[in-house]
Amino acid sequence: MSGARTTPDDSRPSRLAERMSVVPYIAAWSGEPMVHPRPVRVAFGGGRLGFPGEDATSYGHDWRGTLWARQFLGRGKGRPQYETVHVQRQRRAMSDLLCQVCGRTTVTGAIGERFLFLVKDVGRPILEGERTTSPPVCVPCAHIAVRECPHLVKGHVATWVRDVVPWGVAGIVHHPYLVRPVPGKGLVDVAYDVPALAWTLAYRQVVALHGCTPVNLAELTDPA
Numbered sequence: 001m002s003g004a005r006t007t008p009d010d011s012r013p014s015r016l017a018e019r020m021s022v023v024p025y026i027a028a029w030s031g032e033p034m035v036h037p038r039p040v041r042v043a044f045g046g047g048r049l050g051f052p053g054e055d056a057t058s059y060g061h062d063w064r065g066t067l068w069a070r071q072f073l074g075r076g077k078g079r080p081q082y083e084t085v086h087v088q089r090q091r092r093a094m095s096d097l098l099c100q101v102c103g104r105t106t107v108t109g110a111i112g113e114r115f116l117f118l119v120k121d122v123g124r125p126i127l128e129g130e131r132t133t134s135p136p137v138c139v140p141c142a143h144i145a146v147r148e149c150p151h152l153v154k155g156h157v158a159t160w161v162r163d164v165v166p167w168g169v170a171g172i173v174h175h176p177y178l179v180r181p182v183p184g185k186g187l188v189d190v191a192y193d194v195p196a197l198a199w200t201l202a203y204r205q206v207v208a209l210h211g212c213t214p215v216n217l218a219e220l221t222d223p224a
Contacts, residue, residue, distance in 0.1 A: 025101060026086055029076060030081060036070075037052065046198075048199065068203075085204065117159055118152065130208070130212070159215060161212055161213075167191060172185065
């Protein structure tokens with residue numbers, strides 16, 4: 001489960017995580033290693049980051065031309081790596097508003113429907129327009145998460161969200177001429193409307209949350 005508001009990528013196992021009763025949908029497995037081709041400068045779109053031998057029609061770029069990191073798909077293969085978020089599943093969960101724990105849709109189609117977001121407590125509620133890489137959760141999985149997720153057991157903040165707006169990506173920004181990662185940056189949030197997007201290797205989808213209404217999970221029915 002991804003309870004943080006930032007985007008660390010820490011694959012070290014947690015003793016608490018090893019006792020979790022469910023493997024979150026967005027968690028990676030040991031049988032899903034990353035693939036690390038070295039990015040190069042490609043000519044399309046005025047010049048941008050790409051992988052060797054590929055062009056704008058390759059599956060490595062999204063419709064905005066952003067290059068995405070590659071990772072094998074093999075959910076359930078090997079051992080769960082609770083602290084590592086799977087690149088493609090996080091992206092799909094955020095794009096399709098799937099529950100990050102069970103992988104089912106949180107979209108009901110009801111008029112005025114809202115989506116539940118859950119993050120680590122940092123001493124304040126989720127703010128209007130706040131950005132996150134943590135996909136939504138359904139109510140039953142939210143209760144599981146606050147009982148078992150290492151990021152949330154010490155405190156959490158929940159909110160109903162009316163509008164989940166695509167904002168950008170979290171990734172590794174590269175120098176446009178050297179085509180090397182910018183030193184000391186790690187994963188950074190990059191908006192869709194800035195030039196650096198063309199030189200970013202994306203690892204997470206970032207959304208902005210609007211129409212936020214704080215909620216106490218204890219007031220929501222826990223089926224357990």
